[in-house]
Amino acid sequence: TVSTMFGALAADMGAKDSIALNVLEVRLAIEIESAGIAAIRRNAAQEAAIQEAFFEFERLLLASEPTGPADLAFHRAIASATNNPFYVEMLDVLGRRAIPCDVTSPWSTELAQSDSYQRGLQREHLVILNAITSGDAEAAREAMRAHLTASQQRYRERLHARQAFYASSVRAAAGE
Template sequence: MASDMATSLKVERKPKLSETVVTALRKQLHAGEILPGQKLPTEGQLTETFGVSRTVIREALAKLAADGLVEPRQGAGVFATEHISTMFGALAADMGAKDSIALNVLEVRLAIEIESAGLAAVRRNAAQEAAIQEAFFEFERLLLASEPTGPADLAFHRAIASATNNPFYVEMLDVLGRRAIPCDVTSPWSTELAQSDVYQRGLQREHLVILNAITAGEAEAAREAMRAHLSASQQRYRERLHARQVFYADSVRAAATE
C-alpha cells in the first residue's frame, strides 16, 4: 500500500533548461547543421534563440565541451570540434588489440570506403586527385626504402575520403584509420607477415586498381576495386588468425611430447 502511494505521488523530474539546450545543439552537431570547425552562435544569440539566461547557455556549452563536441577558443568563441570524440570515438580509442574488433573495423570500413571511392571518382578536383596519387607514390617510396608504409597507406585512403567533398567520410577514417591499417607498425594487429614486402606489394597492386578507376572517373569500377581491396584485407586477417591457432596447437602438442 505504502509503495503504491509512493508511486502515485512520484512526480517526473523536468529536464534542466541547460539539458534542453544541450540536446538541441547536440542534434545540430550530429546532423551536420553545424559543421566541424564551424563557430557556434554567440552566447547572446543562443540566449535569444532558446529564451534562457547566459548562465544556462554557459552550462550547456560546458557540457558539450566536456563531451568533446565543442571547444572554446580564447577571444574567438566556441567552435565545433574538428574530429569525432563522441562515444564512438572513445570506443575506437580504447578498443585495444582484440582480434574480433579488428575484423569489425574492417567491416565498417567496407561500408564507408566503397561509397567514398565511388564518390571520389566523380567529385574529385585536380588537387584532390593529385593528393591521392602522392599518397600512392609515397607508399611506393617507403616500400622501396624498407620503411613502415602505414602512414602512407592511411593517407591514401584518407585522400580518397577527402575527394568525396563530404567531411564526414574523413572524420570516420580519422577515428578508424590508424588502427585499421594492419601494415602500420603502430597498429595493435600488425605482424611480421603484414609488414613483409610480399604482403605490402599485394596491397600496392590493389591500391593501383583503385587509383586507376578514380583517375578514369569510373565510379562503379572504383567501388568494386575498393570492395575487393578491403574484402581481401578481411580474408588475409582471418588467415592470420587461423595460422596463429595452428601454431598454438602445434606448440601445445610439441610441449606435451617433451
C-alpha cells in the first residue's frame, strides 16, 4: 500500500537524518573550539591550507561538481591548524559522516546538492575563514557555531517537510 511504502521510506530516511543530527552534535562539541584555537595558533602554511580548501569548494561549486571532499578538507584544515592532532583524529573518526550533505553520502538529497544550498554553505565558510585569518578566536567560534547550528536546522526542516509530505500522502491515499 501507499502508506506502507511511505512508512518504510520515512523510517529509512529518518534514521539517516538522526545519524546526521548526531554527527553534527558531536561536531559542534569539537569544531567550535577547534576554530577558536586555529584562529590563535595557525601558522602561515596552515592558514593557506584553510584558504585552499575554501577555494577548492568554490571551484567545484562553479563546475557543478560534488563539494563534499573540499568541505571536509576545509574543516580538517581548521582542525589541523589547532596544532593538536586529536582534533584532526576526531574528524577522521567521523570520516565521510562528517559531511552529511556530500553527494556520495547516504544523507544527501537534491536540496543538499542545489546551488543555493551549496552557496549558503560557502557563505558560512567565508565567515569562518575571515574570523580565523583575522586571528579573532571568539568570532571564529561563533562563526563555526552558526554554521553547524544552521546545518542542524536544515536537517530538522527536512524531517518536518518529510513528515508533512507523508501526512498529506496518507490523507490522499485515504481519499480525504
